[in-house]
Amino acid sequence: MSNYKLYSASLLSGFLLISIFPGFNLEIFAWVSLVPLFIATRKTSPLASLKLGFIAGFVFYIGVIYWVVIAMTKYGGMPFIVSLTVLILLSGYLAIYVSLFTFLLSYFSNQQRYILAPFLWVALELIRAHFLTGFPWASLGYSQFKTLPVIQIADVTGVYGVSFIIVMVNAAIALFIESITPLHPPLNKGGSGGVRQFATRYMLATAILLISFSIYGFWRINLFNSELKTQNSKLKVALIQGNIEQDMKWDERYQNEVFDAHVNLTMQASLDKPDLIVWPESATPFYFQADRNFRSKMIELAQRGGSFILFGTPGYEITDGKNVPYNRAYLLSPHGDVAGKYDKIHLVPFGEYVPLRKILFFIDKMVVGIGDFQSGEEYTIFKTQNSRPTFAGVPKTQNSFGVLICFEVIFPDLVRRFVKNGAEFLVNITNDGWYGKTAASPQHIAMVAFRAVENRVPVVRAANTGISGIIEPTGNIKKETDIFVRTHISGEIKTGSTVKTFYTQYGDVFAYLCVAVTLLLFFLSKGLTLKYKFI
Structure with a gap:
């Protein structure tokens, strides 16, 4: 040739x-x-x-x-x-x-x-x-x-x-x-x-x-x-898609507007009486653990809605007198108690931290808003409850789930560890607004579908600008939103399965x-x- x-x-x-x-x-x-x-x-x-x-x-x-x-x-x-x-x-x-x-x-x-x-x-x-x-x-x-x-x-x-x-x-x-x-x-x-x-x-x-x-x-x-026809345990979830512009997200002038957008969507979703309401990654434009004003509002919202609320927020721990930041998710119970937290394990290089900082010292000066987060270490398993009677008449079935923040979900070996540790379903919270109206968001959720198949668990996904969706254990995307619209969706997922797949147990x-x-x-x-x- x-x-x-x-x-x-x-x-x-x-x-x-x-x-x-x-x-x-x-x-x-x-x-x-x-x-x-x-x-x-x-x-x-x-x-x-x-x-x-x-x-x-x-x-x-x-x-x-x-x-x-x-x-x-x-x-x-x-x-x-x-x-x-x-x-x-x-x-x-x-x-x-x-x-x-x-x-x-x-x-x-x-x-x-x-x-x-x-x-x-x-x-x-x-x-x-x-x-x-x-x-x-x-x-x-x-x-x-x-x-x-x-x-x-x-x-x-x-x-x-x-x-x-x-x-x-x-x-x-x-x-x-x-x-x-x-x-x-x-x-x-x-x-x-x-x-x-x-x-x-x-x-x-x-x-x-x-x-x-x-x-x-x-x-x-x-x-x-x-x-699907015979399994009794089901959980109703609601996914909040705030559609907050990137330049508004951390601008103090829009702090109330951003928070109120999520609150209004949450109250609308609460009419369907979901067991779990999910906000996207970094949905709260404040430090939940430190901001008394907005923290009390979040707790009040959980109590008013009567549902568990999972939300993304920046967090920190004080180590050697210094604040060490984390990309974090909190779970609030319907009583307003903190039912658990998870710190993101696999961070985005150049987005959440600068690798080889001594050599690439100039990078954080070039990129606006680059973070310097610390990686979490624990594969946290959250607990929530089905507040409605199941088909068998057994009330308040307890369910376990793991949270993947943003692009953590593209790493199958990391994801399977949550299911191996007891998660019955997975939650992916993300902010794909960085990508604009491109193919990145559908490419991202395509990978999420594989995590559902690999571990035979449902996955729910709340994305700031979309695509939010509910994915069945077969990888079928049962419900999904359009990108760059302010909306919420609700649906039921199967829970209660204790069978671990070969991939979940042994990985790659x-x-x-x-x-x-x-x-x-x-x-x-x-x-x-x-x-x-x-x-």
Whole structure:
């Protein structure tokens, strides 16, 4: 293939990868998005494969996380050129993982590379999820959040299992195309017959795996629907979406207005007599523990409404005579008592703290409103009660839940620990107003849906500007709001399940198994015998 065709194929994969995520919602293209890249890199040298992979990855990520510029420029106060530079650097860093994928595959024989591909992709996604605090945004599996039968396997494999099958299908299609065209030499000494034989076996294995995933998925969905009819314990929740502009949120001139907006929505929601009312992240424009005026108003609100109220607020602890700030959530009981608090564990680098502060001392002077929060350490489990009789006539069923603040919810291993510790459902409070009217909010809630599937618990989400929603244990988004509207929604969720999924109990075993298989295949390839010279 000419260089023009190679680069065109790489660009095509990049654009197809953009299209499969929320914003375009063409998730069907996920199953062919890597085919052009597979074909383009089949005969190229390691260096050429590295370049082609980087091009595809760079186009992909810059098209998916473009909202970084909006967040940093409009709401962070940074110059456009600086924000654009950050986007380019971040996209370049993420593109390295795609380039490593094609680079490492180029050292294997054609049969081996197709066997290795899904394992290697998952291994690289796992590394990306943990390296440098981790940024698992836009993992390939998230594109299928609406394809419910396929994603049910996540309660065993996590999102990585869905990424695995997507890559395997792409590899099978690429292999099929190569087996019926004269563009490339045979895959092995068996000539074209050998090519077709291997392609047939690979496609058959892929089809069996995909069908097995789907059968399992339909079974899990049907099981949930049948349990829904018989399970007694339900909890009614109300989600408050204040839709507060970022520049108003911490301006003292608007303090009363911001608070009153949430109070009014809460009183409207209270008419449905919810058991739990959820406000978004940092919904209170004051320190709840220190502001006597607004603290008394919050307590009075809980007592008037007769519901538990969970809300986000800044908090602090005094350590060595200094105030140490936390991004915190409090739970108030219907009696106005503080029923618990949670301090955010996984902070946003450059948003809530500055990593390597001694080296990057200038950063907090560039970005307006950057925080310097301390990480929490406890996986807090809150307790609430169903104030209404259940269908079995048993009053006041106690329910346990965990809280994830903002982008903590994109880290599956962190989330599962709350459920493992006893949470029967999860609450995600967030402020996605930073992203404006971009694809970031739907991308964010797509990942939340996977947390519900992985742990087989419902998830409720209150976002300042949306998307707020109620998500079933199947990943189905049962109710959701539009973005940038002031509103509230209510609904019931199932609670009381004590069954822990494989993923909840053991975490990313599947992903680490993929890492082990990847390393094993490297060792089996005769000590990394180079197939091509590095040119």
